[in-house]
Amino acid sequence: MGGRRKTSNIPPGQRRPALQPAADKLDLAAAAKRAADDTEVRAALAEQGIEPPANDDKAVLSAYDELLRQASAYERAAAAARERTGAAADAEAVAREREQLAADARAAAEADRRRLAAAEDELKGRLSRFTADEAHLKVRGDEVTALEREARDGFAAQARAARLELEAELDLRRQTAQLEAEQQRRQLAEEHAKQTALLERDRAALRRSEEELRFEKGALRGQQILLERKLDDLDKEIQARAAADIAALDRDLQVLRIQHDAQVDTIAELRKLVSERDEQLLRVGGTDPRYLIDERDRLAADNAELRGKLAERLSDDDHHRLRWLEQQYREAAGDRDRLAYRVQELEADVLAGRINNLQMKQLSDAEAHYALLTRGYESRIAELQGVLEQLTQDRPDPGTPLFPRCVAMDDDPLLSERGAISADRPDLSRLARSLQTVMFADSQRAYRLNDVCVLLGGLAMSRLHLLEGMSGIGKTSLPVALAKALGTECAVVEVQAGWRDRTDLFGHHNTFERRFEESEFLQALYLAQTPRYRERPFFIVLDEMNLARPEQYFSVLLSQLERAGAPIQLVTRGAGRAPKGLVNGTHISLPDNVWFIGTANQDESTLEFADKTYNRSHVMELPAQRPWLASHGTIPDIERYSAEELRRTFREAKRQHISDVREVRGFLGEVADDLREHGRLVVAPRLQRQLEMFVPVVVAAHAGNPVEERPDAEDAAQDGRSLAADHFLARKVLRSLRGRYDVTPGGLGKIRDTIRTAWELCGLSGVPVRCVALLDDEQRRREG
Incomplete structure (x- = not known):
């Protein structure tokens, strides 16, 4: 500017009177400005360690004022940096509560603090540079003063040009500072992204290690099963x-019994003989046998004597006849x-024959029995040989796939093409209203906007959903309509009452047919893993999920829904052509794009879910009546968003x-003591994590213009935050x-009063209709 200064050929004394009124007006304006801003400007400059200028020209003060505003802006940036430092400290405190990411969070927070400290140092350096610029501007101010002095002498246009040039230079410096700040923010964001990528790689390595450990554990389990089978x-x-x-x-034993019976018969015969001998002895009497022998000898002698006498008396013929009779006798x-x-x-011999006959009969019966068994086994062997021959003849080629239907999906050209995916990120508010409109237009089933918002919050909270309510209210139709509205697929699987383990869910290996x-x-x-659907959200509906116990047949997936686990083993050894989506042809992984939705009727034919299932799922109870909607409205185009974008x-x-x-957590904190005292209810860490994902999505989806509908519940006055708090407390805690009949009706009443009081204290809109309805039902059940 000094190089463009011009020297007037007119004497100063001749020019000054003509420009004096304008100069006086300029001096008066400058004096007024100085009178209003002098104190404030000097105090601000003193705080920044800058000595105020010696002159009071308007342009210089404007420059200082602009410099002060810039300094204040950088001071606010420093304050924001300090606030970010405080936020990083808070984040570090929160990160300490998370065991898995504690070390990584602390390192990230420490890095943020270092970057923020560096940012503060950079800001201080810039402040010192601006102080130097202020000194330079002071010199320039002197030049401006000289120019204004010349302006009073007739160079007003040159003064305005100089002022404009000074303002342009200040604007350029301000823009340069903003660009540098923006560049620094981008650098910080890039560093944060790099740190995040490193953390993701570390997490991936840990997951791979866990998968290897689980694989080894599965192999050991397989060996254990083989040993158990060998023992069996x-x-x-x-x-x-x-x-x-x-x-x-x-x-x-049977032969011995027969021999025993024969011996018993022999003993009976002998006892009979003994008894006959005893009877003979009784006839004889109790005489001594020797006396009887003597008496017999005496009688024989008497008989001989009598015979002699008789012989003497008998004739010879009689005598001979008698002798013949004696010989005959x-x-x-x-x-x-x-x-x-x-x-x-x-x-x-008869007794021995009888025994032999019994033995022969027993042997004959045994022989007939064995012959019958032999014929049965021979017929069974012949039948099995026929089945084996038939299976051998009809047995597929060893190259036939072990999983034919999965291989058929690999060969399907429609499933091999990548599905169309929208490149835009969905807006949750617009998405909720779009889903409601599309579902109503497609299926003629109206769902309340609040239910749609709660459903989206459940998708963010958990990959397992439980839809409860009476039969016929559209529990199965809701996920089907949601899948159509999202432009994806929904598979419905009917649960059977006899399911007991994972083979009922996944299937089993047919060893005879080798498939x-x-x-x-x-x-x-x-x-869900095929190229057409692997990037889209995919829904699998387990219809009437509580006909059997999910804790038994669904247990493998329950443990993998919250943390990634090893692939699920289907067979021990593959055969034939392996499907592309299986791991090593024997295991299947749980895809990240799959949500499981179970429907549940509450009647005498079903079973109650265990707390293990409830705690890991998002529970939603559909109303018995449908809401009224004015019309379909303008049906939007179906946007096929990817699961990752969602x-x-x-x-x-x-x-x-x-x-x-924080507001909802504060509300739960207000009622936590009474819940613990009167109901023994505690918000566990798992519920805290689910709350952090559920509430923001419901709030974001509920935001926007209200929908023209006539709701069947009293939650129309609730905003997104109140809706999330009411639903989460009722379905996940209460x-x-x-x-549970250990909680008295009085305790239920105290819990209800506490919830209502805390609801008003926390400034939540509407009333907690879901919590109050659940507590009223439980109180009536206990009192009735």
């Missing part, structure tokens, strides 16, 4: 051998004795609505009161 086979063999030995012992007595002995021998019986659930899980939108909502999470 040995037990069965031992039992079979023991059964054969027992049968042989039974046969020997003796021969008859010998024949009698021989016949008696023969009779005894024949009786013994895997792929269940509908396994096919749906594999369909999750990014959920995370962005969490960052934007962190204050709403739900545990159902069926």
Whole structure:
């Protein structure tokens, strides 16, 4: 500017009178400005360590004022940096509560503090540079003063040009400072992104390590199962051998019983003989046998004597006849004795024959039994040989796939093409209203906007949903309509009452036909991994999920929904052509784009869910009546958002609505003591994590213009934060009161009063209709 200064050829004394009025006006304006701003400007400059200028020209003061505003702006930036430092400290405090990411969070917070400190140092350096610029501007101010002096002498246009040039230079410096600040913010963001990528790589490495450990654990489990099967086979063999030995012992025991019966009969015969002898002895009496022998000898002598006398008296013929009779008598007595002995021998032979006949009959019966068993086994063997021959003839080629339906999906050209995905990130408010309109237009089933917002919050909170309510209110239709509105697929699997383990859910290996019986659930899980659907949200509905116990047949997936686990083993060894989506042809992974939705009727034919299932799921109870909607409205185009973009939108909502999470957490803190005292209810850490994802999404989805509908509930006055607080407290915390009669009706009343009081104190809109309705139902159940 000094180089463009011009020297007037007119004497100063001749120019000054003509410009004096304008100069006086300028001096008066400058004096007024100085009178108003002098004190403030000097005090501000003194705070910044800048010595105020010696002159009071208007341009210089304007420059100082502009400099002061810039300094204040950088001071505010420093304050914001300090606030970010405080926020980083808060984030570090919160991160300490999370065990898995504590070390990473502290390192990130420390890095942020270092960057913020560097930013403050940079700001201080810039402030010092601006101080130097202020000194330079002071010199320039002197030049401006000289120019204004010349302006009073007639160079007003040159003064204005100089002022404009000075203002342009100040604007340029301000823009330069803003660009530098923006560049620094971008650098900080890039560094944060790099740190985040490093953390993700570390987490991926940890997940891989966990998968390897789980794989090794599965292999050990497989070996254990093989050992258990071998032990079972040995037990069965031992039992079979023991059964054969027992049968042989039974046969020997039967023979011994027959022999015992024969011996009993013999003993009875002997006892009969003994009794006959005893009777004979009784006839004889109690005389001594020797006396009887003597008496017999005496009688024989008397008989001989009498015979002699008789012989003397008898004639010779009589005598001879008598002798012949005696000889006949003796021969008859010998024949009698021989016949008696023969009779005894024949009786013994008959008894032995009877015993032999019994033994032969037993052996004949055993032989017939064994012949019958032999014929049965021979017919069974022939039948099995026929089945084996038929299976051998009809057996597929060894190259036939073990999973034919999954391989057929790989060969389907429609499923091999990547599905169309929208590149835009969804707006949750617009998405909620779009889903409501599309579902109403497509299925003629109206769903309240509040229910749609709660459903979106549940998608962010958990990958397992439980839809409860009476039969026929559209529990199965809701996920089907939601899938159509999102331009994706929904598979419905009907749960059977006899399901007990994961083979009922996934299917089983048919060893005879050498293929895997792929269940509908396994096919749906594999369909979600095909190129057409792998990037889209995919829904699998387990219809009437509580006909069997999910804690048994769904247990493998329950443990993997919250943390990534090892792939699920389907078979121990693959065969034939392996499906592309299976790991090593034997395991299947749980895709990240799948949400499981279970429907549940509450009646006598179903079972109650366990707390393990409830705690890991998002519970939603649909109203019995449909709301009224004015019309379909303008049906929007179906946007096919990817599952990853949907999750990014959920995370962005969490960052934007962190204050709403604090408000709802404060509300739960107000009622926590009474819940613990009167209901023994505690908001566990898992529920805290679910709350942090559920509330922001519901708030973001509920924001926007109201929908023209006539709701069937009293929650029309609730905003997004109140809706989230009411639903979460009722379905995730107070739900545990159902069926618990250790909580008295008085305790339920105190909990209800506490919730209403805390609701008003926290400034939540409307009334907690879901909490009050649940507590009223429980109180009526206990009182009635």
